[in-house]
Amino acid sequence: MSTLAARALLAVVFWPSLFFFWFLGPFVFFLLSTTSSEVCPLLERREQFLASANGTLPMLVLQNLIYAVPIVCLVLWSRLLPEPARASRVVTCIKLFAVAAVLGALWEYGSSLVCDGxxxxxxxxxxxxxxxxxxxxxxxxxxxxxxxxxxxxAFSMREDDPTVDAVHPDGNAS
Incomplete structure (x- = not known):
């Protein structure tokens, strides 16, 4: 598979996952990964609250794995097109993502644990x-x-190389 085809394939995965998972997904996942408001009033003991909150952990793990798809695409792109400036920015993305994942998981777990009061x-x-x-x-x-x-x-834009796209005098592309 050529580098251009691999970049295009990554773009096909990256853009939908970025917009769906990162912009629309939080609303869906927050509702699925917290204890429902109908269940909260029925809980009476500490163990029940803990069990309910711990029941949300698999959804939190799944959520963070799905949210990591655009970051994985960036890492793969940086392996295909190694540039030190972009590589340092990808590392910054990974660090920010890790902090955001921890903060999001703590928020959602805490919301399930205290169950809105x-x-x-x-x-x-x-x-x-x-x-x-x-x-x-x-x-x-x-x-x-x-x-x-x-x-x-930047990664999904085609960087035209004039030597690759050059047309020879005999009319054949190189």
Whole structure:
């Protein structure tokens, strides 16, 4: 497979996953990965809250794996087209993504644990502080989105090489 074909294949995976998973996915995954509001009033003991919150962990892991698809595409692109400037920006994306994933998981797990106020008497006030994590997550995600979008655009754009696209005097492309 040629480098251009591999880049095109990565672009076909990158752009839909970026827009669907990163822009639309959080709404769906947040609803699926937290304890439902119908279940919360029925929970009465600390163990029930813990079991309910721990039940959301597989969805949190799946969510972060799916969110990693655009980052994996960037890493593969940087392996196809090694450039030190882009490689350092990809490393920055990986670091920002790791911070955003941890903040998002803590927020969603904490939301399930305290269950919008129903579980607060059972747990440390530190879990109540998870309600402020979306602000921190937004502060990390905005630069991450901008950086990933700009890198994706740079990697998926075809860089025309005049020597490859040159037409010989006999009319045949090289």
């Amino acid at each position: 129903y579980g607060r008497p059972f747990f440390s006030p530190a879990w109540q502080m998870t309600s402020y994590l979306p602000i921190a997550n937004l502060a990390v995600n905005i630069p991450l989105y901008v950086l990933v979008f700009s890198l994706g655009r």
